[in-house]
Amino acid sequence: MPRCCFLVAFLCLVVVGARSAQAAYADDCNTPNGDSGQCMPFSSCSDIEQQLLKAQKSGQGLSPEYAGYLKNAACGEFNNVGHFCCANNQIQHNSKVMKLFKSSNFTCGTILSQRVSNGYEVQLSSRPWMALLRYQSIGQSRFLCGGTLISNRYILTAAHCVYGLEDQLYEIRLGEHRISTERDCRRQGRKEKCAPPVKDVGIEKFLLHEKYDSRRITNDIALLRLNSSVTFEKHVKPICLPITDKLKQEAESLSNYFVTGWGTTENGSSSDVLLQASVPIQPRSACSRAYRRDVLDTQLCVGGGDLQDSCKGDSGGPLQAPSLYLDEYKVRMVEFGIVSMGVTSCGQISLPGIYTNVAPYVQWITDTMARHGL
Numbered sequence: 001m002p003r004c005c006f007l008v009a010f011l012c013l014v015v016v017g018a019r020s021a022q023a024a025y026a027d028d029c030n031t032p033n034g035d036s037g038q039c040m041p042f043s044s045c046s047d048i049e050q051q052l053l054k055a056q057k058s059g060q061g062l063s064p065e066y067a068g069y070l071k072n073a074a075c076g077e078f079n080n081v082g083h084f085c086c087a088n089n090q091i092q093h094n095s096k097v098m099k100l101f102k103s104s105n106f107t108c109g110t111i112l113s114q115r116v117s118n119g120y121e122v123q124l125s126s127r128p129w130m131a132l133l134r135y136q137s138i139g140q141s142r143f144l145c146g147g148t149l150i151s152n153r154y155i156l157t158a159a160h161c162v163y164g165l166e167d168q169l170y171e172i173r174l175g176e177h178r179i180s181t182e183r184d185c186r187r188q189g190r191k192e193k194c195a196p197p198v199k200d201v202g203i204e205k206f207l208l209h210e211k212y213d214s215r216r217i218t219n220d221i222a223l224l225r226l227n228s229s230v231t232f233e234k235h236v237k238p239i240c241l242p243i244t245d246k247l248k249q250e251a252e253s254l255s256n257y258f259v260t261g262w263g264t265t266e267n268g269s270s271s272d273v274l275l276q277a278s279v280p281i282q283p284r285s286a287c288s289r290a291y292r293r294d295v296l297d298t299q300l301c302v303g304g305g306d307l308q309d310s311c312k313g314d315s316g317g318p319l320q321a322p323s324l325y326l327d328e329y330k331v332r333m334v335e336f337g338i339v340s341m342g343v344t345s346c347g348q349i350s351l352p353g354i355y356t357n358v359a360p361y362v363q364w365i366t367d368t369m370a371r372h373g374l
Helices: 003-016 046-058 064-073 095-101 245-253 284-291 359-372
Strands: 028-030 036-041 074-078 081-087 130-137 140-149 154-157 169-174 185-188 191-194 199-208 222-226 256-261 275-282 299-302 318-324 331-341 353-357
Touching (some): 036 359, 095 359, 130 154, 140 169, 154 331, 222 359, 245 318, 245 359, 284 299, 284 353, 299 331, 353 359
Antiparallel strands (some): 028 036, 130 140, 140 154, 154 222, 185 191, 199 222, 256 275, 256 318, 299 353, 318 331, 331 353
């Protein structure tokens, strides 16, 4: 029997016979052994996954003792995926999604050029992960938020760009550079080089973080599952995520990031062309003072150095930096943050902005993608 069928069949039997109490995803729990843990899918719990694969490989099944352990550890079923109380030291990024991210066929964060021109305009097709979120409101179609492509079916953005707007948000644009032109081209000597046409893709699912707080703007992260797979091309490619412990630690140690988008400029109008600014990281206390609120470890305080901050309309876009990725010689662009909160007069007052820190949410990202299909 194929691996997936074996595991699904067995886990269905376990969950059906398990205790009736239902926990929510990532709720705190205690394992049958008394260890502190969280309610996680089996692919995110290293010990449980290893035991199941070992049983499948041997063809002898699980011992009665371990089968009983799993029955007592079962804490719910979400989207037809069995969840178990997993000890905190056994929690891993979802193995199904990590297999995709680490595949030799999956290339993310390819940096064609870090240079900018015409002020802060990026080179054509040099940020191929950038996405525009299109909304329909009062008879008008407008781009109001940004996002990033992280796989051929998922866009990463801010929850506040989606919350309460599901009826208005209807499409994602990929591969854009200058919004007003049908074709995006640049002169190279006597020749003109043009990017392929943009891709407009519909949205199949809106996946907001379950603990998003719209009042305090915390857990401000969401995934959009596209209604069809995207073919990667020169102008449409995914960005990398901080999927290793080393990359996660870098989020706190990097001195400068890039923020990219079409949002409101210092003149108060949306930019027609994709722009990029370099922004310095600040201590969280700087944002606490500026906004008179606590800034959590799940947030980053960035910008405010010389008016080059992200602005309204860039919400959901990436805070990114080039970094070594998976092996020592491969430098990729990694998304460390998501534009979350900033001052309305951005670019005019030198105040930092608050960004969702992506690193603590990689677990949620990989589990959500696995739960809703790669």
